[in-house]
Amino acid sequence: MAAKILGMQIAELRAANNGDLPAYAWPGGYPMFYLAADGGILCPTCANEERAKRADSDCPDDREWRVVDGDTHLEGPPMACDNCGELIKSSYGDPDCEECHGDGGPNHTECATCGAD
Numbered sequence: 001m002a003a004k005i006l007g008m009q010i011a012e013l014r015a016a017n018n019g020d021l022p023a024y025a026w027p028g029g030y031p032m033f034y035l036a037a038d039g040g041i042l043c044p045t046c047a048n049e050e051r052a053k054r055a056d057s058d059c060p061d062d063r064e065w066r067v068v069d070g071d072t073h074l075e076g077p078p079m080a081c082d083n084c085g086e087l088i089k090s091s092y093g094d095p096d097c098e099e100c101h102g103d104g105g106p107n108h109t110e111c112a113t114c115g116a117d
């Protein structure tokens with residue numbers, strides 16, 4: 001039984017988004033990240049690569065591409081995509097960030113370290 005993302009199976013979620021997995025969850029606009037069968041993190045861009053869409057659950061070589069789960073990244077430090085290294089910043093930033101403590105810093109500008117704004 002595959003995990004549900006945003007209340008939908010992965011295939012349903014792709015079908016509802018013209019074949020792609022969403023980069024943001026609506027309502028709210030929360031950043032999304034995805035998990036591959038090998039436990040790696042995939043950014044939405046990589047989760048929508050042709051290779052990810054075609055990943056075969058019987059093929060061991062496809063484990064790093066096959067999306068098995070996903071979630072919103074609400075709070076905490078940025079997560080790095082294991083494939084391309086792209087950082088997925090959390091919606092609320094990191095409360096433990098030494099730069100801004102999650103509040104976007106003294107000028108309330110976006111924190112480059114954790115993404116709080």
Ligand SMILES: [Zn+2]
Nearest residue numbers: 043046081084
């Ligand atoms: Zn990526």
Ligand SMILES: [Zn+2]
Nearest residue numbers: 097100111114
């Ligand atoms: Zn910060």
